[in-house]
Amino acid sequence: MDRYNDSIDRLPADFRWGVATSAYQIEGAVAEDGRTPSIWDTLCRVPGAIDNADTGDVACDHYHRMPEDVALIRSLGLDTYRFSVSWPRVQPGGTGPANEAGLGFYDRLVDELLAGGITPWLTLYHWDLPQELEDAGGWPARDTAYRFADYAELVYQRLGDRVEHWTTFNEPWCSAVLGYVQGVHAPGRRDFADGVRAVHHLHLAHGLAVQRLRALAPAGRPLDLAVTQLLSNAIPATDSEVDREAARRADALGFRMYLDPILRGSYPEDLVTDLARRGVEIPVQDGDLEVISSPIDTLGVNYYRSGKSSGHAEDGSTTDADGLPVTRHLPIGGLPVTHLDWEVMPEDFTRLLLRISRDYPGIPLVITENGAAYDDKPDATGFVADADRTEYLASHLAAVAEARAGGADVRGYFAWSLLDNFEWAYGYDKRFGIVRVDYETQERTPKQSALWLRDTIARVRATGRQGRE
Numbered sequence: 033m034d035r036y037n038d039s040i041d042r043l044p045a046d047f048r049w050g051v052a053t054s055a056y057q058i059e060g061a062v063a064e065d066g067r068t069p070s071i072w073d074t075l076c077r078v079p080g081a082i083d084n085a086d087t088g089d090v091a092c093d094h095y096h097r098m099p100e101d102v103a104l105i106r107s108l109g110l111d112t113y114r115f116s117v118s119w120p121r122v123q124p125g126g127t128g129p130a131n132e133a134g135l136g137f138y139d140r141l142v143d144e145l146l147a148g149g150i151t152p153w154l155t156l157y158h159w160d161l162p163q164e165l166e167d168a169g170g171w172p173a174r175d176t177a178y179r180f181a182d183y184a185e186l187v188y189q190r191l192g193d194r195v196e197h198w199t200t201f202n203e204p205w206c207s208a209v210l211g212y213v214q215g216v217h218a219p220g221r222r223d224f225a226d227g228v229r230a231v232h233h234l235h236l237a238h239g240l241a242v243q244r245l246r247a248l249a250p251a252g253r254p255l256d257l258a259v260t261q262l263l264s265n266a267i268p269a270t271d272s273e274v275d276r277e278a279a280r281r282a283d284a285l286g287f288r289m290y291l292d293p294i295l296r297g298s299y300p301e302d303l304v305t306d307l308a309r310r311g312v313e314i315p316v317q318d319g320d321l322e323v324i325s326s327p328i329d330t331l332g333v334n335y336y337r338s339g340k341s342s343g344h345a346e347d348g349s350t351t352d353a354d355g356l357p358v359t360r361h362l363p364i365g366g367l368p369v370t371h372l373d374w375e376v377m378p379e380d381f382t383r384l385l386l387r388i389s390r391d392y393p394g395i396p397l398v399i400t401e402n403g404a405a406y407d408d409k410p411d412a413t414g415f416v417a418d419a420d421r422t423e424y425l426a427s428h429l430a431a432v433a434e435a436r437a438g439g440a441d442v443r444g445y446f447a448w449s450l451l452d453n454f455e456w457a458y459g460y461d462k463r464f465g466i467v468r469v470d471y472e473t474q475e476r477t478p479k480q481s482a483l484w485l486r487d488t489i490a491r492v493r494a495t496g497r498q499g500r501e
């Protein structure tokens with residue numbers, strides 16, 4: 033792994049080092065202390081929806097083992113912990129008053145973190161919409177955005193005195209596209225126009241919450257407002273006009289649709305044209321884009337994989353049954369892959385970060401997720417010598433350092449994930465943790481990658497560059 037150190041050691045001594053999780057993936061305790069079901073509890077009961085019929089009912093039992101997990105974070109020398117709040121835990125049903133017992137859990141978590149010298153980095157929404165709000169229409173319904181702003185306010189009222197870093201949404205693309213278009217994530221719906229409506233209402237919810245929190249924060253109290261997006265480059269499969277057009281469409285629908293409204297106050301024109309050809313309109317009302325583009329302080333970037341775009345279907349045709357142009361995602365080829373068959377290409381991460389900072393200048397970036405699933409083989413003591421995951425983290429950290437050297441203002445890096453956990457539609461079989469979880473005993477064992485990260489953090493803190501480059 034040492035061959036990455038020349039790059040990694042260019043990171044600054046005050047670089048932020050974190051690790052990330054999300055509520056439904058680790059907490060368990062789904063029916064305790066007044067929590068009501070979310071759309072994920074519902075999807076987990078649909079036959080065939082989740083590999084092995086796994087559910088988040090118990091997960092890593094973090095709800096009952098939180099102090100132990102905070103101690104683990106501390107033992108690895110991490111300075112920041114990114115977690116999410118479960119909406120149906122703190123506001124059952126998604127409307128009405130706060131549930132004290134549910135909020136109390138996050139209150140204790142925040143105190144535990146602060147007592148251990150760890151900065152809380154709070155995400156309000158990591159995909160667990162209260163089922164009642166889905167029954168009322170879910171994200172394709174505009175009203176859900178206003179419900180979210182109320183929820184954000186209620187959490188801020190309780191934790192705002194101690195939590196400085198607030199992220200509204202984790203990966204709106206996943207909620208909208210995987211949840212409402214492809215139907216592989218909750219709530220499992222399949223309608224392209226609903227997906228487009230969901231995107232707009234997720235953006236609106238973000239903007240409304242940003243305005244609420246900004247207004248609630250007393251003068252002089254620090255407040256860092258952010259949104260986290262899943263981003264990657266759209267690389268044309270070949271230099272042909274057809275493939276370059278496919279990459280442009282993929283970039284409009286998968287990248288610029290998520291950054292332009294928030295950071296530029298408009299949807300891309302080519303996106304609007306592409307959608308119109310499909311008979312779909314974004315349900316923008318007067319004033320929405322002003323709300324959506326309310327200033328934020330940080331952009332969270334989640335990055336996992338690369339791929340390329342082709343304008344040709346498998347049979348070679350360039351239009352589909354409806355006469356619309358084909359946009360197909362393809363592997364790049366010839367690259368190592370993870371347990372999920374995701375291709376590993378760290379140089380593309382550097383390119384992505386440079387592109388974001390060129391096209392959306394002035395906003396500090398934090399890598400809020402990066403990591404990989406590998407088919408870990410524990411030894412007799414439960415230790416996992418995960419050279420593959422360690423290599424993934426090292427090469428991607430080096431890629432971040434290269435992007436910084438090229439001018440990208442990246443302030444921190446959070447590994448996904450602290451623990452092996454419920455990997456959504458893949459259940460527990462796909463492990464992303466830097467810490468092994470034995471699901472029989474709930475025992476936690478740091479993997480080689482966790483120890484490597486601990487040592488790397490200590491070295492960069494001691495020898496890294498002083499101040500920002």
Ligand code: GBH
Pocket residue numbers: 054057202203206210216217262334336401448455456457458464
């Ligand atoms: C992130 O999503 C999430 O924020 C995090 O919760 C998740 O654990 C992590 O990545 C690792 O996946 O094959 O159709 O079932 C990144 C986006 C979400 C992309 C899950 C792949 C599976 C879709 N990933 N998704 S599907």
